[in-house]
Amino acid sequence: MKKLIYILPLFFVLILSCAEENESTVIVEIDETPYVLEYGNLPEPDLPADNALTKQGVQLGRMLFYEKMLSKDNSQSCASCHNQSDGFSDTLQFSVGVEMKEGKRQAMSIFNMGWHSNEFFWDGRAELLRDQSLLPIEDPLEMNETIENVIDKLSGQPLYTDQFTRAFGSEEITAEKMSLAMEQFMLSIVSYDSKYDKYLAGELQLSESEERGRILFETEYNPFFPEMSGADCAHCHGGANFENDQYMNNGLDADADFADLGREEVTGDLSDKAKFKTPSLRNIALTPPYMHDGRFQTLEEVVEHYDLHIKQSTTLDPALVQVADNGGLNLSEQDKMDLVNFLKTLTDYTFLNNPEYSDPF
Ligand code: HEC
Ligand code: HEC
Known part of the structure; x- marks a missing residue:
């Protein structure tokens, strides 16, 4: 009987702590809270109707933009050549990719992308921002990686599978979802307060x-x-x-x-x-x-x-x-x-x- 008196409270403590654990387990599910784009006195932006900005989509795009796993040797992210403190551009004449090869054009700055009605790059070879966003990954003079490898690398990380679920409703990582998220992040970068x-x-x-x-x-x-x-x-x-x-x-x-x-x-x-x-x-x-x-x-x-x-x-x-x-x-x-x-x-x-x-x- 004495023993039971000691054991019983322990039992309750155990049950309680289990319950607490269950309550604190975060359920990862899609969250479509819209991202509120602020743009001061600029005119209305031209945003794609089929990729509405959400908080979670923009956040995923931001993670990908700064993710070095997008490059072959995990040394370079988009931000390596598009530096916030340089207006999301690069101060080198020609940016240097992962193979230490120089590109042939000067990096462009990234902001107010929703106020461009034409295409992307100096020659406009990418029609949409989402098309553009995957090209640096496979460019041999830039990140020189395959999309397939990037997907493999990211799929092994709960940080990403969770974030893909929050943004798109399932943890499967695809090139399309990556490109839509990066498009969202780049569209969220606005400059209107000079x-x-x-x-x-x-x-x-x-x-x-x-x-x-x-x-x-x-x-x-x-x-x-x-x-x-x-x-x-x-x-x-x-x-x-x-x-x-x-x-x-x-x-x-x-x-x-x-x-x-x-x-x-x-x-x-x-x-x-x-x-x-x-x-x-x-x-x-x-x-x-x-x-x-x-x-x-x-x-x-x-x-x-x-x-x-x-x-x-x-x-x-x-x-x-x-x-x-x-x-x-x-x-x-x-x-x-x-x-x-x-x-x-x-x-x-x-x-x-x-x-x-x-x-x-
Ligand atoms: C006929 C159209 C036209 C006129 C007029 C013009 N620009 Fe440009 N500007 C361009 C084009 C096109 C480019 C990009 C050219 C290139 O890189 O080959 C450019 C590039 C620039 C750049 C470099 C931007 C960058 O990101 O590297 C600056 C700065 C600039 N112009 C300032 C001016 C100023 C100041 C004037 C007036 C004195 C002016 N432009 C007049 C068309 C024009
Ligand atoms: C090695 C340096 C480098 C890396 C890494 C890089 N970029 Fe760029 N970026 C450039 C250069 C150089 C250009 C201009 C290229 C051209 O016009 O041919 C450019 C152009 C762009 C443009 C076009 C902007 C406009 O106004 O048309 C966007 C958007 C962009 N990059 C986004 C990205 C994204 C997203 C990533 C990562 C997936 C990335 N960049 C990675 C160097 C880089």
């Missing part, structure tokens, strides 16, 4: 130099009245995202010097020769070097190019043919400085430091 945005919202004023730069940027080039002529940058880098969803030749080279055929490689159309996607100029001060081949190190060099060094060629944009024909934009030293100062107002420190976009591991 000094320029605050100026637009009436929260602050630009300095005198920045304001002159803004006017030069937005005013058309006028070959007949140079004293009233602008730099016409907004002709191509226009709208809220400072781009135009087109492929253009901005006069980097003459025909004989085209080293990269750009858009022509995708369409086979000679009229697309050496045309490249007009990139957004948001956060541009953070993403040197510049142009598809990273040939310019500074914004001053870029402005110098548009001012005096546009090369004539068969596919040069007509607006720039006019500038080149007339001997350049005719900018003063002050004008050039003002343009660069305006470009610097497009830097968004909120986006650069947003913890939601950072490495989750």
